[in-house]
Amino acid sequence: MKATVSRRAHFNAAHRLYRKDWTDEKNDTVFGKCNNPNFHGHNYELVVSVTDAIDPDTGYVIDIKTLKDIIKEEVEDAFDHKNLNLDVPDFKDLIPTAENIAVVIYNKIKPRLKATSLLEITLYETPRNFITYSGN
Amino acid sequence: MKATVSRRAHFNAAHRLYRKDWTDEKNDTVFGKCNNPNFHGHNYELVVSVTDAIDPDTGYVIDIKTLKDIIKEEVEDAFDHKNLNLDVPDFKDLIPTAENIAVVIYNKIKPRLKATSLLEITLYETPRNFITYSGN
Amino acid sequence: MKATVSRRAHFNAAHRLYRKDWTDEKNDTVFGKCNNPNFHGHNYELVVSVTDAIDPDTGYVIDIKTLKDIIKEEVEDAFDHKNLNLDVPDFKDLIPTAENIAVVIYNKIKPRLKATSLLEITLYETPRNFITYSGN
Amino acid sequence: MKATVSRRAHFNAAHRLYRKDWTDEKNDTVFGKCNNPNFHGHNYELVVSVTDAIDPDTGYVIDIKTLKDIIKEEVEDAFDHKNLNLDVPDFKDLIPTAENIAVVIYNKIKPRLKATSLLEITLYETPRNFITYSGN
């Protein structure tokens, strides 16, 4: 029997959407007010979902405490109260759109799980805008 | 790499569940208090989810501003502060259950997206009752 | 020791904002799209808050089951799945704005409470628009 | 055309995570503070999702009133204001983890639905921890 365990977490960060190799005009056209050179920010809400067999001994797919610790180490400690563009090496050459942040989080958490576990990342940039990514 | 972008929107509308070709008794039996001839109403909450490849140039699946505009034009302008039965032609011969409203919204938004994009509609009729439809 | 007990409830209803003694033009100017002659509707969320001394015998200000029953009898049975303008006598000569609905609910619940109890009504017409009324 | 109808419900219960056949030390190591011998408790939020064809006559996948009644009979009446370990026979020999509670709820509701209907259970143990189970 397989089930999915989901854990909700959050972090606050500043970011800016722009490409160094584009002109200011092109950045403005594509990214609009998200291209403010002084940055803006969000309270990102994150849901990390792990699917695998329920261990018949413990009744757990994964100990939620273990999952909480992985999220803290890989995401909260790395991103919370940071400027994603300036403080987080993953976004040195990658635009920190919600899509790309979700992919980066997936790639950081996936190796921490059992090989059999499926992973899905849901990232809320605002309560009205969110992204789901599951590695394919 | 594929991801899903979701945008939440809302509209307020009146509606009534009934079939002209049924007797009042049968309408009452099937639709109960939802068959009030003077109508009742809801704050519909809508989540529109688009799945496609992440554009490596922009880091976007779809510009959320574009998706927001499509939802405004196809759904909010057409349904908000309306009587679904009397004011919206889509429901002239179709009972405005949450299921049917979700299908109508799907059919209005799908042609506005790229052919490769998958679409899923989630429609909350109340915070406790909601529908998901993805076109099959 | 005084405390406030609050109970959340909800009802769905259709309504229209207009005055019979005004012209259509004036109704449109003042009430805009809320003046749709075919009605629109909302999921109203209601919070009923009762302030009084904590009974030292029971540890209760008021039994929440009693409060729940009062709300059901006075509000939910009277308003849910109704057209406020056509089906509810309280709004025969009163525009069903959120302000006026909150006052009507206050006047219906207040006589059901102990004379010493203070009452406050919070009525959400949408998640973004709400009214508070406490009888003065 | 297939759609999914979801209904949200809730129940409050006490529980304790432990195995009779393990030592206290092992129970403490595996289940931590969830192994309090005097129990702790939760407000469980439940989402029951049924997928099937939309009936062209009624516009319903399933009458939400029917689904609400099934949830009341199978889950709320059986679990609400109960001690899952002591009061609920399903957990006599099964650890009431959120995973196992979701499986039990699935197995109780599935036979009440049409054979063609797919069922998914989402169980929130807290607003930050939740489980999804769909029978495979």
Place this chain on the structure above:
Amino acid sequence: MKATVSRRAHFNAAHRLYRKDWTDEKNDTVFGKCNNPNFHGHNYELVVSVTDAIDPDTGYVIDIKTLKDIIKEEVEDAFDHKNLNLDVPDFKDLIPTAENIAVVIYNKIKPRLKATSLLEITLYETPRNFITYSGN
């Protein structure tokens, strides 16, 4: 200039409403299913609100980190994953109704604040039932 700073926290606990000096019949009449002898439980959501002058040097009423730590020490460490009746001395001779829990939390946090600070406690026993207490 005075402002109010509020911090939201939560804890999970089991409890039972009954009085040792009442008969089982009277306990059942007054407390109904909340009198289950095997206990039931809740996810309590807590809002702690502190009102005082804004410090012109820091722009703070109180450092939210300080308030978070006080709540952890006085409430979360004492109540989380506990049986309020059996594990928490404050409720040895006090019925753990939401009203009384709010008063106990007020009395534990108030001495930790500056003498000039006003304190208000809001305690959600469920998303639909909550208590406010401010010490008078």
Place this chain on the structure above:
Amino acid sequence: MKATVSRRAHFNAAHRLYRKDWTDEKNDTVFGKCNNPNFHGHNYELVVSVTDAIDPDTGYVIDIKTLKDIIKEEVEDAFDHKNLNLDVPDFKDLIPTAENIAVVIYNKIKPRLKATSLLEITLYETPRNFITYSGN
């Protein structure tokens, strides 16, 4: 009869808590990770509450459309997708703590209301931390 009308809005912004006239060490001690020199950010949720008499002609305290427009002009256009420290003149010499942001918003909206109207600002910096300010 007086009532309170509340309107919820939101804006996203970057900010940093620090004082130019303090050493880095003192800024770090007082403001901790909120003093990241590269800024961090939030989705600010705002509730603007206006208390006044209900106009017997319209049933309105204030037309919610008018209130929505005032919030857009005074707050959303000025703060959304901005760096509060660098882009917003109000914070040139004022630390953008949530307390100070609430005071600034109060001072911008108050002159736009009738002289008789009372105003209260609630500002959520995160879902768990929020400020209330009502001008005294």
